[in-house]
Structures are given as C-alpha cells and as structure tokens.
Amino acid sequence: MAKKFYITTPIFYVNDLLHIGHAYCTIACDVVARFKRWLGDEVLFLTGTDEHGQKIAQAASLKGKTPLEWADYIVSEDKKLWEKLNISHDDFIRTTEERHERTVQEIFTKLYQKGDIYKGEYEGWYCTSCETFYLESQLEGGRCPECGKVTEKLKEESYFFKLSKYQKRLLNYFDENPEFMQPSFRKAEMVNFVKGGLRDLSVSRTAVKWGIPVPFDEKHTVYVWLDALINYLTACGYLEDKVKFEKFWPADVHLVGKEIFKFHTIIWPAILMALGIPLPKKVFGHGWWTVEGEKMSKSRGNVVDPVEVSEEFGVDAFRYFLMREVPFGQDGDFSKKALVRRYNADLANNLGNLLSRSLTMVEKYVEGRVPEPGGEEKEDRELIQKVKGLFERVIKYYDKLKLNSVLGDIWEVIDYANRYIERTAPWKLEKTDRKRLETVLYNLLETLRVVTFYILPFMPQTAERIWERLGMEEKIYNQKIEEAQWGRLKSGTKIKAGKPLFPRIKDDL
C-alpha cells in the first residue's frame, strides 16, 4: 500500500511579488515532494496565498484596486513563477476561496461553542492614521512605530483563543515528540517561550474589514493568522472530503521560514489540540538569504528576483544553488559570484563534463551504442558499491530534510566516476583491451543513468536532458523506483552525444 505524504509551504502574503526567500521554501518542498513521489508515496504538495488583512486592503487601494482584484493579480504572478521554477504542487489554495472561508467559519464557531474562544476586550494603543492597534511594547516612545504619531489607549471588543490553557500540553508534546520541531536550535527557543507563559490570543478584529466575518458576530473579522493557518486543513478536505482528510491529515511537514516558526509550532498546535485533531508530524524552520552579505530589503533595493536569476543562469542551476549552498535550516548568502562558482565547479566541471566525456568516448570507441559489460574488477566494484549505496544514504538525509547533504552524497558519486575514468583510462584500453573498455564504458553510462534519478528532484529539466542523451525512450518521470537498480541499462541502446549541459561561465565577475 502506498504511503501518503502531505507537505506544505506557508501561504504567501499577497502584499507584494515573491522573492528568493519564497522561491527557496517552495523549491525545497518541491524537491521533497518529487522524491516522495518517486518512492511511490501518494503526495499532496500544497502551496497558496494568504489574502486577507489590513495590509492587503491598503496595498490594493494604493493601486486603485479592490483587495480581491489586487490579490488576483499577485496570484497570477505567483502561479507564473511556480510554473517557471518547475514547482509540482498538487493544489494552490487561496484564503479568499469559498472552501476556505467556510472552513474557517466552521472552526471558529466550533471553538467558540467549545469555550476555547471567548469574547473579551483587547486593550491596546491605537494609531488613528494607520488604523492599527499596537502593544505597549511595540510603541516607540509612546508613538506609532509606523508613522511616529501619537497613539491613544483604546479598548476594543475582541474574541480570544484560550492559548494559555494549552501551555502544559504543548510542553508535554514537545517533550514526547523530539522530532516535531527542526532545526533543534529553534526548538529550544520555542520551548523557552512557552515556559515563559502564554497569554490568550486575540483572534478577531473589528477594525479590519477585509477578512472572513465571524459567523455569529459580523462586526468582527477573523484574525489573519488564524485564517491563514487553517488553510492546511481546508486543502486536505477537513470540511468537504472526509476520506481525503482521513488519508492526508496530519501533515507530514510544514516547511516555513524562521520568522513564522512560532505560529506553526505554538499557536497552530494549540488550535489543533482544541479541535481534537492530531498535530503535524514536523515543522521545519528554514533560514533566510542575505544578498552579497547584506540583509535583503526593499529599501536597499537588493531584493533578488527568482525570475531574473533563472533566466540568467537557468532554472535548474538556480534550484541547485539554493539547495546546495547552505545547510538546510541555516541562513545563507546569495551572490552571483557564489552561484557562478557552484555552477562551474559542480554543474559544468563535474556533472556536465562527466556526461560529455563519457558520451564522447562511447561515440568514438563503440559506435555510440551501450556496450556489453564483462567481468568486474576492483575499481568497478568500488564504483558500483558507491552507486548502490546511494539510496540508503540519501533517504536518511531526506528524512531530516538535509537536502544539501543529499546533494553532497550524489556529487560524491559523480566525483568518483570522474576518478574512475582516470584510473581505468579508456583511451588506453581502446588500444589494448576492447573487452575491458566495453565494461568500463558500460559502468560509466550505468552510473550516469542511476544518478540521474537522484538528480531529478532537484533539477527536473537536467535529469530529463541527461535521460535523453543516454538514449532512453520513456520519460524519466514515468519510471518506477525499481529502474534505479544497477544493471537495468540495456546494451545496444543508441546514445546521443550533444552540446554541454552546462556551458562554463567565464567568471570575470
């Protein structure tokens, strides 16, 4: 029976176009989703957009649009980006969709009836020109942190979620499920935070009009975070498809940025506990990208546009760089210099050149056809062992989402294959030992063929291109996992030598 696998990105706020950080998160999910599909799991990979809230209404009116018109525009841009980056999501949820609004209202009502949401008063400092409430701690010298104007203390009617009630249960859960939060250094911060005491959470607003109405009290709208988090339930059929819900919930991985880790590891679990629903198995908080050593920000004007980078270096090179450059979970630095270095060293010199030299030799020495392998010698066995051992090593890393280590292991095999060529020196064998030559070339091609399966989740286009070069007729996407076993390459297959996969980039930057 196929296992299920439910993985999510956050839903991205539609206040602006997406940047490298969003692309990073989504590409990482895509890699994992593709790998799991290859394993034969039934995958639900979800992404989408968070469309409610004051900021969206403001952004829209600034452009002379209604909030929904504005959201529609951003959504169409987001979808274009995911297509460009080869993102293979199964669903794209928008919080303005009817299926979601109904789910949120249902859940709000349920929690209210249960007593976990109650009506109270929210006390805060209100800035009339920004129409926003602030906590005392957010004020800068008693003034609005946004516009600097004087704020006034106001009380607002609000519904509250009894977050405080779940403090103990959360700590117990963290304790009993050490894998729940990753990376571990962020876990410590969360545990600490909960230990410090939890206050009930205001989960409705009367000042915010652009939001989902509280069903039994329409002057309130649902707080955007509650609205947003519930998307994970909506999309797997919480309300409308019991069978689907039973199958996919709980989510296997919520992959989120470190800045929203807390919402996913504290507030979200507490809500689920209140609903009596199992918690997601894992929440992973990834790091941020700086650019040329500097924090990325609009005001600095250094926001990296994923479209631009993919157009300049290729989508796969971009995907590769993001996944390879930084241990997953840590912050990383994006620079063209670093990208070019990775591109040349890993993609052009190691992988690309390995393919080129292998295919050329097959063309020159054995008429472009996969030869018949003969008896194995020591270096053959070493190579084959490396290739065969890849699966076991890689799957451990996938479980921990150490995607950069997955690539590290794949490239170890690629490096080894280059060394294998030097050791066996086929150009000499060509003159001295045809049988041995054929074995060596077969092993090389077979190594490339198997490795291509491992490259596929990271660089789908590249995998497809290598696959074609190797003379495979079926699409690699349709291949079952068994095809990655050593020795499935058929002798006699006609290969297709061609231009370099990754032409070297002159690094005069």
Add this chain to the structure above:
RNA sequence: GGCGGCGUAGCUCAGUCUGGUUAGAGCAGGGGAAUCAUAAUCCCUGUGUCGUAGGUUCGAAUCCUACCGCCGCUACCA
C-alpha cells in the same frame, strides 16, 4: 535585562552530545600527470595559538568557569 547559540585552514564549514591515532572536507592558491572531455579531469600540496585565560583529567577543539567578539529568541506586523 532574561534564555540560548556561535567563534576550527585565505573563504564556507564538519568534528564537540558519547574527552583518546599525525584536527578533516569543499572552494580558492601552488606544483605535476594525462588528453576521452566544457583548458574540464586526475594526483600531490595546509607547522591551522581549534576566540582568550584558567580549571578537571593520564589525556580536551571536545567537559567546567570567567572574559572578549558575533548572533538568535523575548507573541498578536504575514
């Protein structure tokens, strides 16, 4: 302020939990080989105060203390 983390080769880091061979890897640099290949590849090449000062120990990058430097978290802004 409170809690936590980090400081190892020019650069990025592994190793520290479970103390014990000459402290490792990649990239960059230097030398050489080879010629199938995208001047790619392969081989050789690092005497590094393992932040500083103490301590524990037969023995510490690894445990403890202090100090210096950097960073994260400290809720309702997505």
